[in-house]
Amino acid sequence: MSDEYENKKGYQAQSSETISSGSGGGGSGTVSDADYVRPSEVPEQDLYHGHSFITKWIFCQDAKVIGVQYFLLATFTGIIGLILSWLMRLQLGFPEAAGFMTAEHYYQFVTMHGMIMVVYFLTALFLGGFGNYLIPLMVGARDMVFPYLNMVSFWMFFIAVGVLLASFFVPGGPTGAGWTLYPPQTILEGTPGSGMGILLMCISLILFVAGFTMGGLNYLITVLQARTRGMTLMRMPLTVWGIFTATVLAMLAFPALLVGSLMMSLDKILGTSFFMPTILQAGEVLEYGGGSPILFQHLFWFFGHPEVYIVALPAFGIISDLISVHARKNIFGYRMMVWAIVVIGALSFFVWAHHMYVSGMNPWFGFFFATTTLIIAIPTAMKVYNWVLTLWRGNIRLNVVMLWCLGFIVTFVNGGITGIFLGNVTVDVPLSDTYFVIAHFHMVMGIAPLMVIMGAVYHWFPLVAGRFLDETLGKWHFWLTFLGAYSIYFPMHYLGFIGVPRRYFEMYDSPYVTSAVGMNEFISMAAFIVGAAQLILIYNIVRTLKIGKPAGHNPWQANSLEWLTPSVPPEHGNWGEKLPVVHRWPYDFSVPGAKEDFITQTTPPSEVAGTEVEKT
Amino acid sequence: MSDTKKQEQASTHKIGIYLWIWGLLFVLSFFSYLVDWYQFQGLLRWSLILLFMFLKAGLIMAFFMHLFWERYALVNVLLWPMTAIGCFIFLMVAEFEYTVFTRLFYFVVGGQ
Amino acid sequence: MSDPKIEGYEFKPGFKGMAKDTGSDQTMFKGVHWGKAMMWIFLLSDTFIFSCFLISYMKGRGSTLIDWPNPSEVFALHVGGVDVPLLLIAIMTFVLITSSGTMALAVKYGYEKNRKMCGWLILATAIGGLTFVGMQAFEWSKLIEEGVRPWENPFGAKQFGSFFFMITGFHGTHVSIGVIFLFIYAYKTFKGHYDEEKRGWFTTIKGNYVEIEILGLYWHFVDLVWVFIFAFFYLW
Numbered sequence: 001m002s003d004e005y006e007n008k009k010g011y012q013a014q015s016s017e018t019i020s021s022g023s024g025g026g027g028s029g030t031v032s033d034a035d036y037v038r039p040s041e042v043p044e045q046d047l048y049h050g051h052s053f054i055t056k057w058i059f060c061q062d063a064k065v066i067g068v069q070y071f072l073l074a075t076f077t078g079i080i081g082l083i084l085s086w087l088m089r090l091q092l093g094f095p096e097a098a099g100f101m102t103a104e105h106y107y108q109f110v111t112m113h114g115m116i117m118v119v120y121f122l123t124a125l126f127l128g129g130f131g132n133y134l135i136p137l138m139v140g141a142r143d144m145v146f147p148y149l150n151m152v153s154f155w156m157f158f159i160a161v162g163v164l165l166a167s168f169f170v171p172g173g174p175t176g177a178g179w180t181l182y183p184p185q186t187i188l189e190g191t192p193g194s195g196m197g198i199l200l201m202c203i204s205l206i207l208f209v210a211g212f213t214m215g216g217l218n219y220l221i222t223v224l225q226a227r228t229r230g231m232t233l234m235r236m237p238l239t240v241w242g243i244f245t246a247t248v249l250a251m252l253a254f255p256a257l258l259v260g261s262l263m264m265s266l267d268k269i270l271g272t273s274f275f276m277p278t279i280l281q282a283g284e285v286l287e288y289g290g291g292s293p294i295l296f297q298h299l300f301w302f303f304g305h306p307e308v309y310i311v312a313l314p315a316f317g318i319i320s321d322l323i324s325v326h327a328r329k330n331i332f333g334y335r336m337m338v339w340a341i342v343v344i345g346a347l348s349f350f351v352w353a354h355h356m357y358v359s360g361m362n363p364w365f366g367f368f369f370a371t372t373t374l375i376i377a378i379p380t381a382m383k384v385y386n387w388v389l390t391l392w393r394g395n396i397r398l399n400v401v402m403l404w405c406l407g408f409i410v411t412f413v414n415g416g417i418t419g420i421f422l423g424n425v426t427v428d429v430p431l432s433d434t435y436f437v438i439a440h441f442h443m444v445m446g447i448a449p450l451m452v453i454m455g456a457v458y459h460w461f462p463l464v465a466g467r468f469l470d471e472t473l474g475k476w477h478f479w480l481t482f483l484g485a486y487s488i489y490f491p492m493h494y495l496g497f498i499g500v501p502r503r504y505f506e507m508y509d510s511p512y513v514t515s516a517v518g519m520n521e522f523i524s525m526a527a528f529i530v531g532a533a534q535l536i537l538i539y540n541i542v543r544t545l546k547i548g549k550p551a552g553h554n555p556w557q558a559n560s561l562e563w564l565t566p567s568v569p570p571e572h573g574n575w576g577e578k579l580p581v582v583h584r585w586p587y588d589f590s591v592p593g594a595k596e597d598f599i600t601q602t603t604p605p606s607e608v609a610g611t612e613v614e615k616t
Numbered sequence: 617m618s619d620t621k622k623q624e625q626a627s628t629h630k631i632g633i634y635l636w637i638w639g640l641l642f643v644l645s646f647f648s649y650l651v652d653w654y655q656f657q658g659l660l661r662w663s664l665i666l667l668f669m670f671l672k673a674g675l676i677m678a679f680f681m682h683l684f685w686e687r688y689a690l691v692n693v694l695l696w697p698m699t700a701i702g703c704f705i706f707l708m709v710a711e712f713e714y715t716v717f718t719r720l721f722y723f724v725v726g727g728q
Numbered sequence: 729m730s731d732p733k734i735e736g737y738e739f740k741p742g743f744k745g746m747a748k749d750t751g752s753d754q755t756m757f758k759g760v761h762w763g764k765a766m767m768w769i770f771l772l773s774d775t776f777i778f779s780c781f782l783i784s785y786m787k788g789r790g791s792t793l794i795d796w797p798n799p800s801e802v803f804a805l806h807v808g809g810v811d812v813p814l815l816l817i818a819i820m821t822f823v824l825i826t827s828s829g830t831m832a833l834a835v836k837y838g839y840e841k842n843r844k845m846c847g848w849l850i851l852a853t854a855i856g857g858l859t860f861v862g863m864q865a866f867e868w869s870k871l872i873e874e875g876v877r878p879w880e881n882p883f884g885a886k887q888f889g890s891f892f893f894m895i896t897g898f899h900g901t902h903v904s905i906g907v908i909f910l911f912i913y914a915y916k917t918f919k920g921h922y923d924e925e926k927r928g929w930f931t932t933i934k935g936n937y938v939e940i941e942i943l944g945l946y947w948h949f950v951d952l953v954w955v956f957i958f959a960f961f962y963l964w
């Protein structure tokens with residue numbers, strides 16, 4: 001086996017002499033003391049280079065390829081989630097046109113839409129997709145530290161998606177219990193998919209967690225133990241910080257989901273009573289007894305709330321970098337931003353039961369969880385201020401990437417404010433399970449992170465493919481998506497206020513029907529348009545791959561390492577012969593006294609002597 | 617990190633310390649067994665069980681898993697997340713007491 | 729263990745050292761092998777899994793109105809005409825701690841490059857683990873004979889069997905996986921893979937005795953979990 005692994009000569013550890021003579025630039029050994037960087041303590045990594053099509057592109061161990069694989073599979077799953085949402089909107093807006101859909105179908109679509117979007121789309125895309133592609137590049141590593149495990153991680157995800165989608169084709173169809181899967185109804189007859197459907201869902205989640213753990217260990221150890229010379233934690237781009245912290249959350253939160261899924265499967269297959277109290281089903285007393293349904297809710301939300309930050313933190317990180325690069329200004333309050341990410345991450349383990357105010361839990365909990373929930377709003381708000389302050393007096397390039405960034409800030413503020421409403425028990429009780437909650441979390445974790453993904457795609461596409469995406473098409477894409485998404489979710493706040501409940505197949509003849517009907521039609525129209533607008537992006541990508549404008553090296557004049565690879569797109573091993581040496585943070589933009597408006601992370605101090613660079 | 621030079625430098629611990637810890641673990645296990653043997657009840661049983669448990673866990677982590685000798689950076693990374701579990705335990709105690717209360721109240725007392 | 733030597737880096741003790749390590753470039757855990765760091769983080773995640781199991785058990789046991797079976801009686805063993813409470817469990821605990829001790833020594837001899845000693849100790853650990861799994865199988869079959877099932881049992885609350893089989897089953901799975909790896913590593917040690925720095929399977933990282941420590945961490949963790957299960961499930 002081992003002889004398959006080539007030990008490339010150029011990748012051998014450099015001898016200590018060349019190292020102590022400082023960074024790459026000097027050569028003759030006359031490098032000034034200021035440029036000195038401690039020698040390498042991490043040995044060079046040998047990489048397995050694929051030889052055939054299969055080892056190069058399918059069972060590939062290169063984190064960049066794995067990242068793209070994750071990205072594509074997550075997007076594919078996301079498109080299924082999008083189609084499901086169209087079907088739901090068809091039913092809500094135009095019930096006559098959706099005659100083929102029964103209430104059972106509707107519940108199944110709601111459930112699968114929610115689960116797909118949160119776990120299989122956003123989580124996989126941010127951590128698996130962006131994480132894999134960007135972490136090794138941004139910290140200056142050759143690859144993830146355990147490339148083989150990384151590959152297995154993707155294929156576990158692949159199987160998990162397969163099992164999830166298989167549940168559409170089993171008798172009874174997928175589960176229709178809502179993405180929160182609350183027992184007892186989840187596994188009782190009458191709930192669609194209470195047989196095979198829920199079982200496959202649990203299995204798929206367990207596989208996802210197992211696969212993610214393999215990937216997650218990679219991301220964490222790469223960030224902690226495999227940075228390049230000079231790369232301190234406080235010189236990492238915020239993107240890496242966001243993804244890193246989100247991965248920590250995932251490693252600690254997914255266990256609760258795993259345990260919950262396992263126990264639910266046992267309740268279903270073996271008839272244990274973990275979550276099942278004594279209960280009647282169609283008038284008949286079941287064998288179950290004495291279990292605790294609320295325990296599942298606690299387990300689920302002990303996972304569920306960190307999960308929303310697993311999606312949000314990478315988005316926070318990425319958006320910070322995009323704003324900084326395209327406003328040509330250093331990120332305002334870098335350290336504060338890092339600490340905010342860490343604090344939000346830590347606090348997110350202490351707020352979970354704010355999703356359970358109406359569940360009948362111990363009434364004292366409302367007090368505890370409302371307090372912790374509102375505390376979390378502080379670091380979150382700090383981040384928003386810092387983004388705005390980064391823009392302030394920046395040399396803003398109003399390109400498509402920047403548009404997505406601005407769209408994100410607006411949407412996120414909107415969703416964050418409704419979060420404060422919902423965090424207060426007395427306000428939440430009437431709003432719970434209405435469209436107001438739907439509006440809140442779609443704004444804050446649906447649309448806002450989606451904007452970030454879009455911005456990131458326009459930003460990093462030149463790196464991945466070597467060509468610029470088309471700006472005009474991009475602007476169409478942005479405005480249709482942004483205005484469309486607002487048309488969808490903004491009215492939903494109002495629907496929530498008048499009391500329209502979520503997860504209802506139809507409104508029957510409740511008093512709010514009259515005012516809700518017209519609005520529902522409008523929302524549905526907008527939803528169709530927004531969904532279709534995503535075709536513009538797909539067209540843009542296909543077109544660009546053929547005739548796009550070549551990007552060349554570092555097209556955005558960014559500072560971070562991923563743009564400084566010897567070849568674009570970067571090759572396996574990322575850095576050619578020599579690893580980069582880092583001298584500064586990635587945010588030295590528009591430094592007074594400097595020749596250009598950016599100073600890359602690898603620029604040694606002697607080259608920028610006399611400028612007012614930040615000390616990092 | 618598979619650096620042989622480094623390993624040769626890393627000194628290992630004297631065998632005595634392992635044997636000591638090993639012996640202590642047996643003794644502590646024996647003690648916790650005695651708690652059951654003598655059928656201690658109530659608070660005494662509780663505190664003894666927990667005391668022996670934490671001592672055993674601590675010894676295993678500190679010496680067998682070498683945490684005592686690891687640098688603080690690693691130790692702290694490993695121990696701080698436990699506060700989340702601590703919070704979870706604390707709240708779930710409150711929760712099961714409330715569940716029992718409601719069950720007794722509605723099923724036994726009859727919700728009067 | 730004294731701090732490793734790293735060129736150009738001066739170690740500081742205590743919290744000062746922690747701040748310095750964290751603030752430095754390249755690595756945060758100075759001198760810690762990638763695999764070892766990974767194992768630690770994995771174990772942290774696994775701790776959360778077992779914690780969730782035990783917390784669920786606490787919540788389940790705490791909120792049922794039906795009496796919980798008395799573990800001291802249920803797990804008693806009938807020896808020579810008398811019921812000895814928890815005898816089997818006591819022996820299992822004894823076996824597992826023994827194997828933990830041999831593992832700790834294996835790690836020590838590994839670092840001293842004492843191939844033979846290290847290999848035999850790993851083998852002893854594996855056999856200890858195997859004995860444990862065997863006794864657990866015996867315990868399971870005894871309970872099943874007495875009518876304990878995951879969904880019901882003759883002694884009291886239904887959840888007793890559910891949690892018992894699930895938690896000990898999950899722990900037993902961990903032990904079994906550990907035993908398999910112990911045998912593999914014993915083989916690799918005897919073959920001298922760590923002395924020759926032979927690459928392992930599915931990795932480009934060179935073989936090194938630190939791998940024994942990594943395996944040891946896992947094995948001690950399994951023992952650690954048993955300490956908690958013993959206290960909460962059998963003694964409570």
Ligand code: HEM
Nearest residue numbers: 308312354355377416419420422423432433437441444445
């Ligand atoms: C200012 C910060 C925030 C506060 C105070 C807050 C508060 C809340 C509260 C109290 C609920 C429960 C509403 C109910 O079910 O009655 C909720 C739901 C939700 N929040 Fe937030 N939130 C905040 C930020 C976020 C962020 C950043 C995300 C994700 C990126 C997010 C995602 C969600 C999701 C997905 C739900 C709904 C889950 C469901 O029931 O299906 N929230 N939020």
Ligand SMILES: [Cu+2]
Nearest residue numbers: 305308354355
């Ligand atoms: Cu939440």
